[in-house]
Amino acid sequence: MKQQNLRRIISLGMLLVLVALFSALSKYFLNPNNLLEIIRDAAVPGIIGVGVTYVIITAGIDLSTGAEMALVAMVMANIYRYTLIPIPIMILVGILVGLLCGLFNGIIVAKLHLPEFIGTLATMGIFRAITYIIAIKENGTITSQPMKAYSYAILGKGFGRIYFVTIAFIVISVIGQIVLKNTRFGTNLYSVGANPKAAELSGINIARTRIIAYVIVGFCAALGAIFTTARLQSTTALLGDGFEFNPIAASVIGGVSLAGGYGDILGTFIGAIFMAALENGVLKLQMNTAYQYVIKGCIIIAVVIFDAWFNSVMEKRAQEAAAGGKEE
């Protein structure tokens, strides 16, 4: 309990330091509108981060989320362009595609026992390739497909600067946290990640738990695709390229252990806002955006090193406390 709280304070502290730093460096950073923009930018990686957190807690990883987004968006774009299917049904089909992508990931990882990294790296390629195959083409060249219908584009808006995507981010994070902490499924995620043998002895279906986690990622990626394309009012075959990094980074910064078993959605929520604040601040300082990636990468390396050190210190402390008063 203590260790988790301490880790939470550390990620919150990192966020505050970052905000203070950018506020000092740029007068455009610390104002309510910009902060609301930051939360909006955090929303899509944060929503996908809910699913990715589940997967990482089971000691897995999902590299295919960017490609899942692109595929979901391109299927919807085809429906939009070539059929008269109403928008709500189009959205449902998009979500279905996301669920199927997740199911496919889950099956190859949990049933066919592919290492998560390789399995989802492969599906990342597959989903992206299918996106290219079904991409909208004009005169044989792939083009971006506008999706300007009012009933769709409205999803990219909100009540003033309280965007729908921000609301969805908060609602899904709250639900995600409740599911994680207060359902058997949530407990199973932890037990599968920490000690699968013990989980099995307790009658937990490990493969099913892992598959459901990947399906949830697919669902979250579909939502991410819908909100992103509604905001852009278009999609391209390149949508979400390199995006898979963001939800993973949000989880790691929020204290989700890549070794499995530790972390929660609240942490990922903070992590997602941290990443968005970082991007926003770099832009406000008018630095070259390429630096963003350098900084993001360095922060991830630092956090992972820190976590390894932090966990070993905590473990040592726990063991010493447990062995306390041991004579001999």
Add this chain to the structure above:
Amino acid sequence: MANEIILEAKNIYKSFSGVPVLQDVHFEVRKGEVHALMGENGAGKSTLIKIITGVYSKDAGSIWWEGKEVQVSSYADVQKLGIACIYQELSVEPPLTVAQNVFLGREPRKFGLIDHKKMIKDTEALIKQYGFPLKATDLVSNLGIGLRQLVEILKGLSCDSKLLIMDEPTASLSGKEAESLFGIIEKLREKEVSIIYISHRLEEVYRLSDRLTVLRNGKNAAVLNHDEIEPRKVIKTMIGKEVDESAGSAKEMRTNPNEVVLDVKDFSDDIGRFKNVSFQAHKGEILGFGGLIGAGRTELMRAIYGIDKHKSGTATLNGVELKYTAKSSIQAGFGFVPEDRRNQGFIPLLSTVKNVALTNYDIIKASGPSISDKDERDMGIRAIKQIDIRPDNPDKEVGLMSGGNQQKVVLGKWIMRDLKVLIVDEPTAGIDVGAKDQIYAILEDLAKQGVVVILVTSDLQELIRVSHRILVMRKGSIIKEFNSGVVTQSMVLEAGSGIVD
């Protein structure tokens, strides 16, 4: 103690690929008794337990639970009956609380959500009932290994288990933790919970058990009541009577008159796994280290070799102090054959040539900027010839060989060097009899060439047969040295169990 019998295994037979492991074994547990199960390594204890818990199927015989014959084919079946197994490698979930662990997979729910309040309340009630020093809301990751074990016991009890099976429960506990476990076992007995207690440690069995079943070579050797459990008698029963020199049940020990090669003084680590250990090993001597599992032998050897750290004390080789890193030890003339052969001894996917070369690239000739393939290959072929590795194909992947030949490859890479000291830890575990003899011959050969061989083994027969001199460790210290006269298995086991005259 005239209680009814709760579990009975009758006439159990089991063999693995034609080799009988259990023959006509009978085992019964009464309600509310602590029934110990003892026997040498390979006597069939774990096989019997695995049959009772549905992990293995039996070839013949029957299992009776509360007077009815039962068929069990999985651990879930067994749990339903009311049997819980406390595994040696603990099956708890560190990120979860005690309550979450106890109710894992069957959490109480309200409107589909876990009812944390009820779960914590029920766990607290259970903790109170048995007087465990735990709190339902403790995170297991913050608990020491002893308390984690209690969590697992609690989990078993929460399913209304009537029989707990504990396999070497004190193996990784400190003295204080073990003491508290004994108190809990006694409490459980008062609550009419039956316990099967598997242990190598006589004093624990003597203290706790109402009855004791001894297995020897897969057969019942004896069932003793508490007042018949007399340490020396138990050891005799476990080992059997026949004293046969060639089989290694007794041998004359001697002190080697050659000069001292390895001199270890006051070796200690910081958590007491070994304490103030001093010994000397002479040129050409095979020095055996006996004792129970967990006595600190492996830890001591790893620290001398330099894989693990030690806190105080010195080890000198021919008068020069070691630097306590694996690399410098190898250069000084050490070889180390680890206990866990498959994970630490060799690389399964590489060939014999590559495995033998792995520790020897410093002595393989260079050919320009890269190593000489020919020299590397010659070395592998030399090892194959010298110790008769089969198959003799130098390119065969070591992972595909038999256990005995794998071990020969591990030995082979060391004997290519100018060895002064070779430490071998459980060198023949899981190796068939024929290959064992060959490995003993290799060790004896090395000794003849003047190498100090340090043999750590839990196989008493092997210890006595191969060693020239034996040191017995117990709880981190050398408790007994056998350097002259005839030594028997019983004498070593008695020393390891703390019975010293």
